[in-house]
Amino acid sequence: MTSLSRLAILDDYQGVALEMGPWSRLPGLKVEAFHDALADEDALVQRLLPFDAILGIRERTPFPASLLQRLPNLKLLMTTGERNRSFDVAAANAAGITVCGTPSAGAPTVDITWGLIISLLRDLPAQTASLRAGTWQASGKPNSIGRAAEGLTLGILGLGKLGTRVAKVGQVFGMKTIAWSRNLTTEAAAAVGVERVDKATLFERADVVTLHLILSPQSRGVVGADELGRMKRDAVIVNTSRGPLIDQPALIAALTEGRIGGAGLDVFDREPLPTDHPILSAPNTVLTPHLGYVSRQNFAAYFEGAVETVEAYLAGTPVRVLTP
CATH class of the missing domain: 3.40.50.720 (NAD(P)-binding Rossmann-like Domain)
Structure with missing residues (x-):
């Protein structure tokens, strides 16, 4: 049976992810949000190694093959939005990692x-x-x-x-x-x-x-x-x-x-x-500090979609799966 234990939300600069998302629908999953940005790959690996699920907010943290290969526990990688050009989806798939997106709201x-x-x-x-x-x-x-x-x-x-x-x-x-x-x-x-x-x-x-x-x-x-x-x-x-x-x-x-x-x-x-x-x-x-996609409506859609994605993954029917 598919299972997940820990979810990391990355680059939550404004500290709103835990408040805005319906994470209580995932009682068996420990959700942790990080508010800073790490550019150093070694530091990222040290931080992310314990997590089997990760949510990236847009392209704030890239996931190249070199990083994905060093995260053996990772099963589910999510991006807010329907695509992410900074994720090496082919490398993720080769490592057995499912990559999914979320809905967005309008064009802020x-x-x-x-x-x-x-x-x-x-x-x-x-x-x-x-x-x-x-x-x-x-x-x-x-x-x-x-x-x-x-x-x-x-x-x-x-x-x-x-x-x-x-x-x-x-x-x-x-x-x-x-x-x-x-x-x-x-x-x-x-x-x-x-x-x-x-x-x-x-x-x-x-x-x-x-x-x-x-x-x-x-x-x-x-x-x-x-x-x-x-x-x-x-x-x-x-x-x-x-x-x-x-x-x-x-x-x-x-x-x-x-x-x-x-x-x-x-x-x-x-x-x-x-x-x-x-x-x-x-x-x-x-x-302005890259606020184009940062709106209450968009973030609500992102985090609701992330919870839906986790639920679907745990049910064995992943949704919004991204392909290379």
Whole structure:
């Protein structure tokens, strides 16, 4: 009979997993949540060796073959969401480990994307700080007078599920919407009211650039010095997908030298972001700690789904099984 004794929940940064999940439905399972992130593989092995079930929150902790091979007690590996590119599913299967996903709720990354865009366009963080400091309507720099979204051009890299929803919001604001990705066709873009352009043209025309691409060897560094150099001096760029899509040193240089208007980032080349990372001191930025998928609705769906997954596994009928 299939059995499990200990479940580890990893990278519960905000300390909410035990409170938000219906873990009481698993009385025979000891559930432990960890709130820090361990990058060192030896430290991870030492921590995880006693557990036969593990839940990873998105891609916060990768599970490459080298790690999986050192966890002989592991039977069930779960990820929140329906896929996880940082899990070596083939290696897990070869080691006899079942890998499963969970449902998610909606597309909360769209909210964060627009929060960053509006914050940049209307200079909201600086205006808020100035008001708290006693100044009514801060001035003294060109972008202290905010820009309305209406009439601006929104350039979208990646017109998939999220990119399309971001485009629709932009259209409601009265923005012109253009898009590029390697496989995007003119017909597919037109079907959602978006103009397909080449990548160079997108960076030259857009007032706001937003990224909605999957990280892959082909997309890593898709925005580099050349693309940033084509942007208007007051244009802003927003990334809520994956940090390495943008060449970080090139972005920091463009911001520091005032060659672009600003950047809104929810994702970074290193996460959690080190306290001495140079992006933290770059000007004209709005930075959030990878909150795109972090919502009450999403976490409730994740943890409910994880309990369902454990129940199904114990019953011998695993659900939402991931394949290589």
